[in-house]
Structure formats: C-alpha cells, structure tokens
Amino acid sequence: MPGVVNAATGRIALAENAHGLEGMEVADELRRHLGMPVTVENDVNLAALGERAQGIARGEDDFVFLSIGTGLGAGLVLRGELHRGHHGAAGEVDYAHGSGLERGADPCAAALSAYVAELAGAGELSTSLSAPYEVPPVFDAARAGDELAGAAVREEARRIALHIAPIAAVADVGLVVLGGGIGANGDLLLEPVRAELQSRLPYPPRVEASGLGPGAVLSGALAVALADALESVFVNRQRR
Numbered sequence: 001m002p003g004v005v006n007a008a009t010g011r012i013a014l015a016e017n018a019h020g021l022e023g024m025e026v027a028d029e030l031r032r033h034l035g036m037p038v039t040v041e042n043d044v045n046l047a048a049l050g051e052r053a054q055g056i057a058r059g060e061d062d063f064v065f066l067s068i069g070t071g072l073g074a075g076l077v078l079r080g081e082l083h084r085g086h087h088g089a090a091g092e093v094d095y096a097h098g099s100g101l102e103r104g105a106d107p108c109a110a111a112l113s114a115y116v117a118e119l120a121g122a123g124e125l126s127t128s129l130s131a132p133y134e135v136p137p138v139f140d141a142a143r144a145g146d147e148l149a150g151a152a153v154r155e156e157a158r159r160i161a162l163h164i165a166p167i168a169a170v171a172d173v174g175l176v177v178l179g180g181g182i183g184a185n186g187d188l189l190l191e192p193v194r195a196e197l198q199s200r201l202p203y204p205p206r207v208e209a210s211g212l213g214p215g216a217v218l219s220g221a222l223a224v225a226l227a228d229a230l231e232s233v234f235v236n237r238q239r240r
Helices: 025-036 045-053 109-122 135-144 145-173 186-200 211-237
Strands: 062-068 072-078 175-178 205-207
Touching: 025 062, 045 062, 045 175, 045 211, 062 145, 062 186, 072 175, 072 205, 109 145, 135 145, 135 211, 145 175, 145 186, 186 205
Parallel strands: 062 175, 175 205
Antiparallel strands: 062 072
16 A cells, blocks of 8 residues: 555554555555455565565665655665564655755656756746656656767756655665666666765665566565565464
C-alpha cells in the first residue's frame, strides 16, 4: 500500500495519492474477507526488500530504495533490516520539500512537467515537445537530443540528488537504488545524480537503477511472505 502503514493493524495514513485509503485498516478488512492472515506493508518498503532479495541490492546491509514517480518515497534498509521509524514513517522524504532544502526541489512527475512548461514558456531552448509535457515524452526527447528536454532531465537529476544527500549524510548508506516511473530512466539520470552527490558529500553512496523495475514490489511481498511462512513453521515445530 502507499502511505504510512501501521504494522499491527494495517491502518493507512498519509496516502495522498490514493484517495479513499486514509484511515482505513486494510489488514483487518482483508483478514475478514479472506479468512487468513494478512500482512500489509508500504509499497516502497517492499520494493527495497525485493531489491535486497533478488535485485541490485542483493547482499547489501545498508541502502536506500528511492522511488520517484507521481509521488516520492524511500525504503531504508539498515543492518540488513527494514527501518520503519517511530511512527512507521521512515522514508517519507516528500515531506522534506518544505524543510528549506532548496527552492524547487520537488522531483515528482507533476513538478517536472511544470518545470518543462516553464522552460518552454521562456522560449530560450529549442524543443519538439508540446503541452501537456508529460514525463515519458520528456525523457524520450532527451534521448533524441532535444535541447529543452535535456535541460529538464539535468534539473531532475539535481532534484533527486538533493533528496539523496541528507539521507546519505545521516545514515551513511553505501547504495541508493532509483526506482519508480521516473527513477527507471537510469540511462539519463545516473551519471548526473552521481556527479551532483560527488560535489555535495564527502562520502557519496553508489547510485544504481532498480534491477527489478516494476517487479520490485512483488518481489518484496514474496520475500516477506516467505519469511513469515518459515517463521510460522519454526514456531509450530517448537510447540509440538
């Protein structure tokens, strides 16, 4: 699920991109309907666990999975375990927008489209793009050498780095994995993000694109289910 998930009840909070979920106790609802145990987890947290189980972060004990798309979120793994934080809200990096990081730091899809529209309105850069400046055509145009799209992608990389830098500075993680609809464009984003972090941090983390793509969340869910099943078998054997 998106948003902050209460580990005990599955109650959802801060799910602003999914209307109707706020306050819903999803786990209890599903248990009632399915008649079986249900575990509910934040989707980006699951993506992080999926990358550790089967993806680019396999074997990494300290890393961040940063998902950039319609929203922005991070799954933080420390010492080999998912770090949820005091309220289960670890990784809600989109709330850093108002913290004085830098003006214009939002890397999400709507903000990127707005930035492209602003550049197009200024009329200083040549482009084949036209409104409504949706994100996939912007990246496609950048690959084709479009001047305006290339400038927008470089700005997007800067904004992504602005959100990685404080996480890396505090947690000193060794790896950041980019995912989500925007983060999947590693061919255009990785090098400028790495360069920006190199200029900002004494110990910049390695930055890579997701190795699992859209399958990262499902892989994480399977990893959680397998761990729960093995624990259940062990507990039942102990009782017997």
